[in-house]
Amino acid sequence: MSDKLTDGLLKLDFPHETTAVLSRQMEAYVKELQLFNSAYNLVNTDDHDELIVRHVLDSLAPWKLLKSLVMKTDADVSFGDIGSGGGLPGIPLAAAFPAYKFTLVERMDKRCAFLENCAAVLGLQNVSVLKSEAEQVQAGSFDITVFRAFRPLDRKMTNTLLSLTASGGYLAAYKAKRSSIAEEMKGIADIVHDYKVEELTVPFLTDTERNLVIIRKETGL
Numbered sequence: 175m176s177d178k179l180t181d182g183l184l185k186l187d188f189p190h191e192t193t194a195v196l197s198r199q200m201e202a203y204v205k206e207l208q209l210f211n212s213a214y215n216l217v218n219t220d221d222h223d224e225l226i227v228r229h230v231l232d233s234l235a236p237w238k239l240l241k242s243l244v245m246k247t248d249a250d251v252s253f254g255d256i257g258s259g260g261g262l263p264g265i266p267l268a269a270a271f272p273a274y275k276f277t278l279v280e281r282m283d284k285r286c287a288f289l290e291n292c293a294a295v296l297g298l299q300n301v302s303v304l305k306s307e308a309e310q311v312q313a314g315s316f317d318i319t320v321f322r323a324f325r326p327l328d329r330k331m332t333n334t335l336l337s338l339t340a341s342g343g344y345l346a347a348y349k350a351k352r353s354s355i356a357e358e359m360k361g362i363a364d365i366v367h368d369y370k371v372e373e374l375t376v377p378f379l380t381d382t383e384r385n386l387v388i389i390r391k392e393t394g395l
Contacts, residue, residue: 178223178226178227178378179197179200179201179226179230179231180193180197181377182226182227182230182231182377182378183196183197183231183234185377186231186234186235186237186377187238188234188237188270192270196269196270199269199296199297199298200226200230200266200269202295202296203230203261203265203266203269203292203295203296204222204225204226204230206288206291206292206295207225207229207260208220208222208225210288211260213284214260214284214285214288216259216260216285216288217229217259217260217262223378227376227377227378227379228376228379228382229260229262230266231376231377231378231379232262232263232348232374232376232379232384233262233263233265233266233267233322233348234263234266234267234270235374235375235376235384235386236346236348236372236374236386237267237270237271239346239372239386239388240267240271240318240320240346241271243318243344243346243388244271244274244317244318246344250275251274251275251317251318252274252275252276252277252315252316252317252318253267253268253271253274253275253276253277253316253317253318253319253320254276254277254279254311254315254316254318254319254320254338254339255267255276255277255278255279255320255321255322256279256308256311256319256320256321256323256334256335256338257279257280257281257308257321257322257323257325258278258279258280258285258289258303259280259285259323260285260288260289261278261288261289261292262322263320263322263348264276264278264289264301264320265278265289265292265293265296265298265301267320268293268298268300268301269296269298271300272298272299272300273300274300275300275302276298276300276301276302277301277302277303277304277315277316278301278302278303278304279304279306279308279311280303280304280305280306281305281306281307281308283305286303286305289301289303290303308334308335308338309334311338312338313337313338314337314338314339314340314341315338315340316338316339316340316343317339317340317343317344318339318343318344318345318346319335319336319338319339319343319344319345319346320346320347320348321335321345321346321347321348322347322348326358327347327349327358327359327362327387328358328361328362329361329362329365332362332365332366333365335347336365336389336391339391340391341391341392341393342390342391342392342393343390343391344388344389344390344391345387345388345389345391346386346387346388346389347386347387347389348374348384348385348386349371349384349385349386349387350382350383350384350385351383351385352371352373352383352385355371355385355387359387366389367392368389368390369387369388369389370387370388371385371386371387371388372385372386372388373385374386
């Protein structure tokens with residue numbers, strides 16, 4: 175088992191009793207990514223430590239923020255990971271939050287097969303895979319919609335993501351530089367009237383700025 179993974183989880187303040195199980199699951203997940211990456215084009219690296227730091231730990235970095243959002247919604251919380259691809263951030267988050275339901279939305283058949291296989295290998299009974307374009311998903315499906323695809327929050331994407339989010343729920347978008355976020359949000363100021371940018375600290379990641387943009391979908395929209 176990777177010391178870097180275990181150390182990273184502890185640096186993110188996961189409880190010790192959670193860390194052992196989560197470490198085993200995430201090691202198994204990294205092996206699946208390495209096994210299928212070349213065929214399915216899931217992530218941009220096959221390097222073990224890079225997968226752990228830039229993908230697994232990055233996906234888990236906002237877990238406390240996401241848990242605080244859960245506390246503000248109903249008890250039976252559903253997450254949607256839009257454009258899940260190789261399962262990031264949905265698979266790591268589903269492993270970290272076994273009590274909550276996760277739907278991984280992905281349009282490509284082979285990636286959906288990969289995601290279903292990962293959920294089975296990791297024993298994630300709280301995960302379902304939905305083969306669909308984001309625009310075709312039923313409106314208001316998720317209490318918390320997460321988005322880590324490397325695309326800007328332009329008008330079309332923001333409208334789509336907010337449409338999938340239940341009234342009173344939250345959109346949480348993984349982003350990089352705060353300055354770039356400010357520019358993106360200027361372009362959608364008429365759609366998003368209020369948002370928060372929370373700085374993320376990803377263990378062992380020193381060369382990349384990471385932030386989480388949190389948008390609450392106003393009740394009645």
